[in-house]
Ligand SMILES: Nc1ncnc2c1ncn2[C@@H]1O[C@H](COP(=O)(O)OP(=O)(O)OP(=O)(O)O)[C@@H](O)[C@H]1O
């Protein structure tokens with residue numbers, strides 16, 4: 080026989096990640112005959128939709144759907160035509176739409192309907208457009224991280240499936256409007272809202288998960304500014320200790336105070352068309368003080384809390400920190416040349432960034448011009464969230480890996496969502512494909528040949544014996 084290399088037939092799946100800051104369309108692929116293993120499904124292509132997240136088009140009929148067109152057209156081109164109808168497509172919206180649903184349920188329903196209709200006008204297998212709960216977002220992110228890290232099950236060198244019985248890795252996602260922490264734990268989960276049980280590949284995983292709405296990077300910075308404005312008595316010009324000393328910007332009051340996240344800081348009345356000028360002062364200590372005041376570390380109705388009265392067991396094991404956790408951490412590394420891998424290093428690099436002027440940062444990272452003003456604030460926020468909030472310490476922090484991708488696949492909830500909804504993740508142990516080893520196969524052929532030889536010899540013996548008997552009786556006659 081000759082070994083023939085056949086191109087495996089591919090299947091595709093699409094997820095639109097409708098985040099608060101923007102929408103991304105991911106195309107995944109996998110071999111049609113081999114879909115149940117770990118890390119078999121990989122990212123084929125990604126498309127970044129122009130403009131902001133779908134919730135930003137509230138009150139502009141048609142605009143949210145239109146914002147997806149270019150990426151859906153891209154998917155039509157990139158997926159072979161004969162596979163279009165076999166390709167499931169899902170849209171999942173996250174914290175931006177959760178916030179819009181809080182302030183205007185009708186508008187969020189309208190937008191979901193509109194984007195659903197837009198997707199249905201394409202030749203794919205439409206499977207729905209939905210707002211994910213924070214719990215789902217956290218759990219699907221955890222599934223992605225562990226699927227890509229091959230922690231569930233693996234195709235081993237022995238030639239069969241085996242469970243690596245490796246510990247799983249926790250997931251830390253920092254979006255624009257919410258942040259999620261999810262990890263497997265043996266500790267008692269005191270609030271059932273934080274409990275998630277998943278059965279995957281024959282194992283039951285008990286997860287702790289929590290999503291903090293308003294603690295995404297953008298919403299947090301907005302809340303921080305609202306807090307600073309309030310503490311300074313809403314003047315027309317405020318001093319921001321987290322912005323560089325040589326930087327100032329003007330923002331519309333409504334863009335800060337219209338969010339459900341800043342309700343607590345809203346003055347009783349204000350002119351929504353009015354603006355406020357923000358002058359940076361680059362003062363690390365004051366910045367840390369203000370950032371900490373946005374969190375509530377005071378009361379806890381459980382044995383222990385992260386913050387804002389939310390129960391959290393001790394963090395344990397390895398973690399993967401992605402999205403803005405990765406962006407902020409890698410910026411700190413870029414401008415200081417230090418990879419922060421301990422709490423004290425993280426604090427040191429944050430202090431360094433907070434002491435830099437805008438001009439200095441421009442020399443080190445000119446491509447990030449539009450973001451430079453907020454990196455000190457974002458870094459102080461990241462410090463407070465991870466160290467004081469989640470409680471990572473000298474022992475646990477070094478086990479966090481800040482990553483954007485694993486083997487060319489973006490880390491986020493989107494892959495886990497598609498795997499779960501398309502039944503690409505078996506709940507039970509995979510069936511072992513029973514195959515004979517060459518040794519057993521050879522022995523069986525040998526036995527078969529011996530048996531055949533024995534039967535043939537027996538038959539020949541009977542025939543020969545019969546003829547001899549016949550000859551004997553003829554000679555007697
Ligand atoms: N390349 C980048 N460098 C730095 N920051 C970035 C980059 N890309 C996105 N961001 C910022 O990181 C934050 C998180 O982005 P991400 O895309 O994860 O959020 P999202 O999915 O839109 O929000 P959410 O998950 O809360 O709905 C946002 O504030 C975004 O503006």
Ligand SMILES: [Ca+2]
Pocket residue numbers: 098099173254255402491
């Ligand atoms: Ca997100």
